[in-house]
Amino acid sequence: MPNRRDVVKTAIGISALPLISGAFASTAVASAGSSLRDALVDERSGASRAFGRRVADHGLTIHESHGDWSQLWFTHLDREWRLRPAAIAGLTHHGPLFTFEHLARSRGMRPVFVAELRRYRNGAVSLRVSGPAAAAARAEQTIGLDDEAWGASMAEVLVGLSAATGAPLPGRAAVTNGIEAPVLTEHSDPLYAWMIAPAARAARFV
Amino acid sequence: MAILPPQVSAEAFAEAIRRFQAVVGAEWVFTVDEDVGLYRDSYSPAWGEGDEKLASAAVAPISADQVAAIVRIANEHRIPLYPISTGMNLGYGGSAPVLSGSVVVDLKRMNKIIEIDDVRGYAIVEPGVSYFDLYRYIQDHGLNLWIDTPDPGWGSVIGNALDHGVGYTYGAYRDHFYSHSGMEVVLPTGEIMRTGMGALPGAKSWGEYHYGFGPYVDGLFSQGSAGIVTKMGIHLMPAPEAYLSCMARVPRRDDIIPLVAEVNRLEHAGLIGMPNYGSPWSQSRDPALQALIGRPDGWNAAEVDRFVINAGMPYWEVNLQFYGPEATTTANWEYAKAKIAAAVAGATFAEVERLRFPLTEEQKHNARHRVAIGVPNLEIFFIGARSAFNPTPSDGHVWFSPVIPKSGEAILDFQETMSKAVRDAGGFPGGLGGYGPFSAPATWMYRTFIMISGLPVARNNPEFNKRSRALFDRLIDVAAQKGWGEYRTHPLFYDKIMSTYNFNDNALLRFHERIKDAIDPNGIIAAGRSGIWPKYLRGSQR
Numbered sequence: 189m190p191n192r193r194d195v196v197k198t199a200i201g202i203s204a205l206p207l208i209s210g211a212f213a214s215t216a217v218a219s220a221g222s223s224l225r226d227a228l229v230d231e232r233s234g235a236s237r238a239f240g241r242r243v244a245d246h247g248l249t250i251h252e253s254h255g256d257w258s259q260l261w262f263t264h265l266d267r268e269w270r271l272r273p274a275a276i277a278g279l280t281h282h283g284p285l286f287t288f289e290h291l292a293r294s295r296g297m298r299p300v301f302v303a304e305l306r307r308y309r310n311g312a313v314s315l316r317v318s319g320p321a322a323a324a325a326r327a328e329q330t331i332g333l334d335d336e337a338w339g340a341s342m343a344e345v346l347v348g349l350s351a352a353t354g355a356p357l358p359g360r361a362a363v364t365n366g367i368e369a370p371v372l373t374e375h376s377d378p379l380y381a382w383m384i385a386p387a388a389r390a391a392r393f394v
Numbered sequence: 395m396a397i398l399p400p401q402v403s404a405e406a407f408a409e410a411i412r413r414f415q416a417v418v419g420a421e422w423v424f425t426v427d428e429d430v431g432l433y434r435d436s437y438s439p440a441w442g443e444g445d446e447k448l449a450s451a452a453v454a455p456i457s458a459d460q461v462a463a464i465v466r467i468a469n470e471h472r473i474p475l476y477p478i479s480t481g482m483n484l485g486y487g488g489s490a491p492v493l494s495g496s497v498v499v500d501l502k503r504m505n506k507i508i509e510i511d512d513v514r515g516y517a518i519v520e521p522g523v524s525y526f527d528l529y530r531y532i533q534d535h536g537l538n539l540w541i542d543t544p545d546p547g548w549g550s551v552i553g554n555a556l557d558h559g560v561g562y563t564y565g566a567y568r569d570h571f572y573s574h575s576g577m578e579v580v581l582p583t584g585e586i587m588r589t590g591m592g593a594l595p596g597a598k599s600w601g602e603y604h605y606g607f608g609p610y611v612d613g614l615f616s617q618g619s620a621g622i623v624t625k626m627g628i629h630l631m632p633a634p635e636a637y638l639s640c641m642a643r644v645p646r647r648d649d650i651i652p653l654v655a656e657v658n659r660l661e662h663a664g665l666i667g668m669p670n671y672g673s674p675w676s677q678s679r680d681p682a683l684q685a686l687i688g689r690p691d692g693w694n695a696a697e698v699d700r701f702v703i704n705a706g707m708p709y710w711e712v713n714l715q716f717y718g719p720e721a722t723t724t725a726n727w728e729y730a731k732a733k734i735a736a737a738v739a740g741a742t743f744a745e746v747e748r749l750r751f752p753l754t755e756e757q758k759h760n761a762r763h764r765v766a767i768g769v770p771n772l773e774i775f776f777i778g779a780r781s782a783f784n785p786t787p788s789d790g791h792v793w794f795s796p797v798i799p800k801s802g803e804a805i806l807d808f809q810e811t812m813s814k815a816v817r818d819a820g821g822f823p824g825g826l827g828g829y830g831p832f833s834a835p836a837t838w839m840y841r842t843f844i845m846i847s848g849l850p851v852a853r854n855n856p857e858f859n860k861r862s863r864a865l866f867d868r869l870i871d872v873a874a875q876k877g878w879g880e881y882r883t884h885p886l887f888y889d890k891i892m893s894t895y896n897f898n899d900n901a902l903l904r905f906h907e908r909i910k911d912a913i914d915p916n917g918i919i920a921a922g923r924s925g926i927w928p929k930y931l932r933g934s935q936r
Contacts, residue, residue, distance in 0.1 A: 255776055256771070256772070256773045256776040257772075257776060258547075258759070258764075258771035258772045258773055258776065259755060259756075259758075259759040259771075261772070262526065262530075262770075262771070263755055266526070266530075283775055283776045284776050286775060287772050287775040287776050290482075290548070290775075291548070291772075293432070294502070
């Protein structure tokens with residue numbers, strides 16, 4: 189039997205909800221606690237590979253792909269989340285984050301941390317973060333790092349978040365490296381470091 | 395509460411909500427913004443603007459009886475309802491209502507597979523059953539069945555059929571409304587009705603025989619607003635022993651005409667599954683070719699054809715799919731090769747993939763086109779990343795989906811007509827996409843082609859969305875002038891597209907409105923769906 193949140197249909201992409209709307213931080217901040225076991229790594233991205241190496245050091249199970257985790261979801265996560273929703277993290281492009289946000293929502297989970305990194309051709313970098321205040325503040329400090337270092341740093345932020353307990357204060361950040369970004373399209377595909385976890389409010393209805 | 399249904403007071407709305415809660419339980423009625431906001435259309439081309447369609451609340455029943463009770467309450471309080479199954483038809487409106495202020499009736503909790511038979515080849519399901527759910531049930535129970543699934547497997551079997559959605563195998567299965575068989579529907583009065591053989595108490599063939607007895611009414615509930623479908627039968631395909639995927643290629647632009655003619659014969663004779671047309675040039679970044687296509691006064695078909703011939707690569711290709719015993723798939727492929735070779739000089743052929751079933755999960759994952767072998771997945775959403783061919787990925791899209799004749803002549807006519815239309819309108823928003831000399835048809839519909847294109851949406855850029863919407867409007871007009879109409883669309887374009895189906899002074903729309911007025915006088919079910927508005931809103935909403 190699905191819980192109350194199971195039927196609240198996802199209809200908001202992550203790019204709007206966590207980073208722009210206040211709804212994300214005010215309601216979805218959860219205690220990921222020690223439930224984070226799985227992490228998604230996009231083999232095509234140096235930042236994601238570095239992220240994977242670091243979270244593996246912390247004992248997480250890495251699921252590598254060239255961008256499509258359909259099989260993982262169908263054969264593993266869907267069955268597991270039906271029994272017991274569990275936090276999941278990743279460093280990916282937007283598509284997997286969007287998809288897992290939708291899939292996880294029907295199991296009573298929401299994004300609890302999202303950091304979006306855009307690199308522009310002229311050297312400008314922008315970073316937008318939503319999540320618990322302490323984690324957002326840590327993430328904010330990574331604006332000057334190269335891709336691999338950024339991936340490793342995001343791993344530490346997310347693992348630290350998963351180890352936290354209680355319902356932390358929400359926070360957000362939006363920083364640049366000081367170079368003005370050119371037109372919107374002149375950047376590489378943004379990277380997202382993210383965690384989706386059981387939402388605190390939903391727990392009352394499980 | 396930010397939004398109320400039109401012409402409903404806050405007091406009446408609050409009373410209706412209280413009564414909904416009494417029916418389904420307070421925990422299944424969603425009224426706070428953080429919950430109701432989740433029903434927004436994530437691909438809305440009006441995101442954050444005044445004409446974005448927004449729900450006032452949502453209610454999640456678990457049975458047809460609960461749906462009926464909700465409908466009766468809504469009638470008493472004149473509350474507009476908007477039913478969704480899983481609400482995943484992104485690009486066509488998602489889970490947002492057509493009329494702002496409607497209460498979404500979320501049917502996701504109604505997720506039972508009522509009946510399934512792998513000898514007679516059907517299932518009867520509730521609206522919350524997704525393609526993944528049905529597929530998993532078949533796999534877990536070792537049934538000798540395949541599903542026909544659209545690209546994203548998270549959609550509802552019923553919802554997709556009702557929206558005239560499609561899949562990827564044989565014609566008899568991939569038109570999902572065609573392959574449905576009988577419904578259970580909660581009518582706007584709250585009465586529960588069954589159609590087809592389902593109307594016969596104790597019927598033994600609900601999932602098999604479409605029509606039952608008397609006038610066939612099921613179409614009123616597809617893309618319609620005549621009731622809320624709570625059960626449906628659906629035909630399922632027998633699991634084949636083998637699958638063979640092959641490619642035929644032809645050298646010249648006009649070769650598409652005899653190629654389509656031959657492939658039509660193969661398909662209509664039942665020898666192949668869904669053919670997939672394309673061009674090896676469609677994603678070419680060759681600068682010389684780009685210069686030809688991008689000429690300010692438009693591309694010239696003869697010049698493009700000459701370029702392709704000189705390059706020595708085929709202009710068109712079609713992927714042919716064969717299902718069945720291995721011997722018949724091979725024999726049918728040999729026959730297809732002979733027919734196409736006789737019809738098109740210079741045609742070449744290649745075998746692409748040969749599979750024998752059952753497959754391991756790894757083999758399924760590595761199959762070239764999983765939906766062609768009935769395996770639901772989410773690749774289309776996972777793989778949305780920036781690439782050489784998609785350098786400016788957007789925050790979504792709205793599908794422009796015109797139906798054209800199933801002929802090569804129609805493809806060529808469409809390419810030239812719509813390329814000019816896009817050019818005259820100032821180009822495609824974002825600079826890429828639209829139509830050109832290599833645009834190929836989607837072949838989901840058994841007897842027609844769909845020349846689909848996704849107009850991009852940008853959440854943070856209303857001006858960009860305005861351009862997309864203006865171009866969409868223009869394309870509807872140009873297509874209609876050529877006799878091409880859309881099979882499905884985003885709610886923002888319902889009225890416009892319905893207005894193109896205007897034979898004899900909009901006789902069809904007027905007929906729909908008479909039905910609507912007769913069976914739903916308070917206009918509570920899916921107001922505005924497909925441009926059919928209840929009487930009390932006709933002046934203000936259209």
